[in-house]
Amino acid sequence: MRNTLAEPRVADALDRMFAAAAGDDAVAARVDDFGSTPQEHADAAEEIYMPISAEAGRLLYSLVRAIRPATVVEFGMSFGISTLHLAAAVRDNGTGQVITTELSPHKIATARRTFAETGLGEVITVLEGDARQTLADLPHSPGFVLLDGWKDLYLPVLRLLEPRLAPGTLVVADDAQFASVRPYLAYVREPANGYSCVTFPVEDELEISCRL
Structure with a gap:
């Protein structure tokens, strides 16, 4: 059975990016001011990967494979590590698309090259700009949402x-x-707001909420 994450061009890209992300702390230490607005923060952090963990990536892949959503929405692409896991699952499902968002033009340009190199670009749409604006008029309802x-x-x-x-x-x-x-946690964990939640103990923790 196909597992796109195991394909050499995808696995090599992920290995390369995870290795680069190991230097995030050193890069962040050189930033004098992250700014006060989301765009200023994104510009200051344009060399910082801020990735999910490898274990979290595999969990995302498995969840998307299991529920087979027609549309996956990601808030916060960065260099695209999590996006590749989501897109690999969509590709292996044989249906669906990933819509991701990012403020940094540098990260968008770099990620698009990676998506093309891995052959996953055709299932990924990158929305450039503030997600509060770019996600306001989605053409389809998402079946899976990643907030990162x-x-x-x-x-x-x-x-x-x-x-x-x-x-x-x-x-x-x-x-x-x-x-x-x-x-955010206070909101989704309040039963009156219509979610069932569980915290998954990977690095930095994932909160998984099912809309009821």
């Missing part, structure tokens, strides 16, 4: 998408142990 951009925007992005979320939609938030994710 600026943590303080998790809740606003979820609320933006919420009218389009059908019962059974999975929403996965990375870095659930970060203090800046607490408002």
Whole structure:
């Protein structure tokens, strides 16, 4: 059975990016000011990968394979490590598309080259700009959502998408142990807001929420 993650060009790209991401702390230490707006933050962090862990990537792949969503939405592409895992699952399902968002022009250009090199570009659409604007008019309702951009925007992005979320939609938030994710967690863990949640203990934790 096909597993695109194991194809040499995809596996090599992921190995290369994970290795580069190991230097994130050193790169971040050289940044004097991350700015106050999302765009300023993105520009300052244009060389920082901020990836999901390899284990989290495999979990994302398995979840998308299992639920077979027609549309996957990702908030926060960065250099595209998580995007490749999502796109590999979509490709192996034989149906669907990944719509991802990113503010950094540098990261977008680099990621698009990687997507082309791995043969996954045809199932990925990159929306450049503030996700609160670019995701406002999605052509299709997402069946799977990954939140992995600026943590303080998790809740606003979820609320933006919420009218389009059908019962059974999975929403996965990375870095659930970060203090800046607490408002989001408080919202999805409140039963009245219509989610069933579980925290998955990979690096920095994933919060997996099913829309009820």
